[in-house]
Amino acid sequence: MVVHGLSEDDADRIFHALADRTRRDIVTRVLHAEQSVSDLAERYSMSFAAVQKHVAVLERAGLVRKVRRGREQIVHAGLDVIHQAKSLLESYEHLWRHRVARIDALLAETDTTQGD
Amino acid sequence: MVVHGLSEDDADRIFHALADRTRRDIVTRVLHAEQSVSDLAERYSMSFAAVQKHVAVLERAGLVRKVRRGREQIVHAGLDVIHQAKSLLESYEHLWRHRVARIDALLAETDTTQGD
């Protein structure tokens, strides 16, 4: 039934990670092209440590992964987790459709039993 | 290009609202069936005021809407906003595919010019 395969803790981490515009921007950037942490840090008007923390939050959520290359740490997008988050929201929409169907069925049934 | 139509502030509010499991649970419940705030409050082991605050956060994000019915406040799901949030994540996936296509094109070009 649950296709997204996310625990409540996963969802907590993922949505919390996405709830910050700097972090969403980082995700967008690494989706375009993988970059080192310092490459990313140059783009923002905050300290390197702050950007590092944002990357850490994204990493804990699985939205991003780091791979060493020499002395740099290259940040990759965690495509699978993005997909899972999308699936979760999709399941909300399905829930709604299912409910509408249920109500339709109920109305139809009331309709048929109305002649009693 | 941007199909979801969400501002950065919108996205902040939406993802922040979804980053709490109680609030996600409330969304799930009202997707199943609209309920009053006190109906919802009965389901959780926290104060009425706390649940009220959660509903307010969801409302500010547009994930939920309240409509007065007598002395009760009925909570409805904000289906459109859920859909917009899904679209945003979808656009991330598209970004990725676009990038892969770009790289493919680049490799192909390098391939053709290699015979020069």
Add this chain to the structure above:
DNA sequence: CCCATGTACAACCATCGAGTTGTACGTTAG
């Protein structure tokens, strides 16, 4: 080897967020 680079991490500060309790207000049933 040595220094600059890229990173990691701790300590600190201010603000925010989630929860509480208490009070006030409108609405409906008697």
Add this chain to the structure above:
DNA sequence: CTAACGTACAACTCGATGGTTGTACATGGG
């Protein structure tokens, strides 16, 4: 009208978060 119900909101506590600076450590180039 009055009492109970459902809601709204302010004030408070306390832990989490986003930001800072400072220090330490590994690695690659000259």
